[in-house]
Amino acid sequence: LVGEPGPRGAAPRGGSAGGPPGAPLAPRGLGCTARSPAVATTSEVAGDELRGLEELLQHLTTARDAVGDAMAFCIEKADRHAAPFAKALIGALEEPDLRTDVVLARLFLISDVLYNSNACTRRASRYHTLFQDLLPDASERLGRQWFQCLEQGRLERRRAETALRCVLRAWQDWAVFPPLFCRGLEALLFTPVVVVDSLEALGSEALRHKIARWCSPAEAARLPYAARLRGVSGPSPSPAECRARLCHYEYYWHDAEVEEPGHAPPAEAAGARREGPLEGSDVSSADEEDGIDGESLSDSDEAVNVLGGEEEGLTDSRALDVRPSPLRMGLRPFGDGGDAPEPKRLRTTDGAGH
Structure with missing residues (x-):
C-alpha cells in the first residue's frame, strides 16, 4: 500500500526516507539515488558559485568596496569552493590584453583573500596553501605576458611596479609568506x-x-x-x-x-x-x-594580522556578517609604496577582528 507505515525508524512503504508517501524509491544495485529535478547537484552549485565569482571579477575595480565585497564572497564560499575559486582568481590574472588597473584590482583581491585566510570561516586557510602553490607559475606568466610588455620609462610601468612592490612587501609585513x-x-x-x-x-x-x-x-x-x-x-x-x-x-x-x-x-x-x-x-x-x-x-606562515589599529568607516558584509576595514591600497593603488597597504579585514559580530 502506498504510504503504509513500516517498522520503527524505516521509511514508509512505497515512499523514500524523508520523502512524501508515494515518492519513487531509490534504484537498488545501481550505485545511485533518486533525486528530485528541483535539487541541484554539487557540480551545478559549484558552477553557479563560479559564475558569481566571474561576474564579480568582470566588474572589479581597485575601489575598496569592490575589492572587499569580492573578498567576502570568496571567504564565505571557502568551505566548499576554495580550490576552484583560487584557480579562477589566478586564471583571471592570465587573461590576454588586460589593462593595468584590471590586473592590479585582481591582484589586490588575491591579497585581501590571503590576508583573511586565517578567518574563522571553515577551511578559509586553504586559500593560503592553494595560492602558495599557484602564485610562482602565475607570477612568471604575469610578468612575461603583462608587466614586461609595458613600455620602458612610461608612467604606467612605473605605477605598476610600485603597486607590485607594495603588494609583495605587504605579504612580508603581514607574514603571509x-x-x-x-x-x-x-x-x-x-x-x-x-x-x-x-x-x-x-x-x-x-x-x-x-x-x-x-x-x-x-x-x-x-x-x-x-x-x-x-x-x-x-x-x-x-x-x-x-x-x-x-x-x-x-x-x-x-x-x-x-x-x-x-x-x-x-x-x-x-x-x-x-x-x-x-x-x-x-x-x-x-x-x-x-x-x-x-x-x-609552515603552519606559522599562514596569514596573521600584524597591523592592528582602529577600523573606521566599517560596513556590514553580505553573508558573513563581518565588517571590512578600509583598504588603503584600494584608495591609493599607485601610492609611493612607503607603507604596507591595509587589506579589507573581516570582523565578527562580537567585534573581534580576524
Missing part, C-alpha cells in the same frame, strides 16, 4: 627567466659560484624543495625548470645586491641589470631551515 618566497615572486614578475648556457660568460666570481651550486649533480635531489622555498616553482616542477628558475633567482638578486641602495633600475633585455630588491635578508642556509615541508611553507 616568508621574505625568501616573496623575493622569488619578485624575480619572476620583473624579469624574464634566462637560461644560463655557460658559467664562464658570467662576469662575477660570486655569481658563478651561486649558479654552479644549482648545476651540480649533488644538488639535484634538493632542486624542487629549494625552488618552492624561494617562490619560483609550484608543487610539481621538472628538474630542468627548477634549475633554470633557481639560476634566474640568483642572477636577479645578485645584480640587485650590487646596485646602489635604494636604486631600482628598470628591467631590460637578458643580461642587463635587474630591478632593485625588496628589503629582506640575504639567502642563507638558515633561511632554508624555516622553509616548506612539501605541503605548506
Whole structure:
C-alpha cells in the first residue's frame, strides 16, 4: 500500500526516507539515488558559485568596496569552493590584453583573500596553501605576458611596479609568506627567466659560484624543495625548470645586491641589470631551515594580522556578517609604496577582528 507505515525508524512503504508517501524509491544495485529535478547537484552549485565569482571579477575595480565585497564572497564560499575559486582568481590574472588597473584590482583581491585566510570561516586557510602553490607559475606568466610588455620609462610601468612592490612587501609585513618566497615572486614578475648556457660568460666570481651550486649533480635531489622555498616553482616542477628558475633567482638578486641602495633600475633585455630588491635578508642556509615541508611553507606562515589599529568607516558584509576595514591600497593603488597597504579585514559580530 502506498504510504503504509513500516517498522520503527524505516521509511514508509512505497515512499523514500524523508520523502512524501508515494515518492519513487531509490534504484537498488545501481550505485545511485533518486533525486528530485528541483535539487541541484554539487557540480551545478559549484558552477553557479563560479559564475558569481566571474561576474564579480568582470566588474572589479581597485575601489575598496569592490575589492572587499569580492573578498567576502570568496571567504564565505571557502568551505566548499576554495580550490576552484583560487584557480579562477589566478586564471583571471592570465587573461590576454588586460589593462593595468584590471590586473592590479585582481591582484589586490588575491591579497585581501590571503590576508583573511586565517578567518574563522571553515577551511578559509586553504586559500593560503592553494595560492602558495599557484602564485610562482602565475607570477612568471604575469610578468612575461603583462608587466614586461609595458613600455620602458612610461608612467604606467612605473605605477605598476610600485603597486607590485607594495603588494609583495605587504605579504612580508603581514607574514603571509616568508621574505625568501616573496623575493622569488619578485624575480619572476620583473624579469624574464634566462637560461644560463655557460658559467664562464658570467662576469662575477660570486655569481658563478651561486649558479654552479644549482648545476651540480649533488644538488639535484634538493632542486624542487629549494625552488618552492624561494617562490619560483609550484608543487610539481621538472628538474630542468627548477634549475633554470633557481639560476634566474640568483642572477636577479645578485645584480640587485650590487646596485646602489635604494636604486631600482628598470628591467631590460637578458643580461642587463635587474630591478632593485625588496628589503629582506640575504639567502642563507638558515633561511632554508624555516622553509616548506612539501605541503605548506609552515603552519606559522599562514596569514596573521600584524597591523592592528582602529577600523573606521566599517560596513556590514553580505553573508558573513563581518565588517571590512578600509583598504588603503584600494584608495591609493599607485601610492609611493612607503607603507604596507591595509587589506579589507573581516570582523565578527562580537567585534573581534580576524
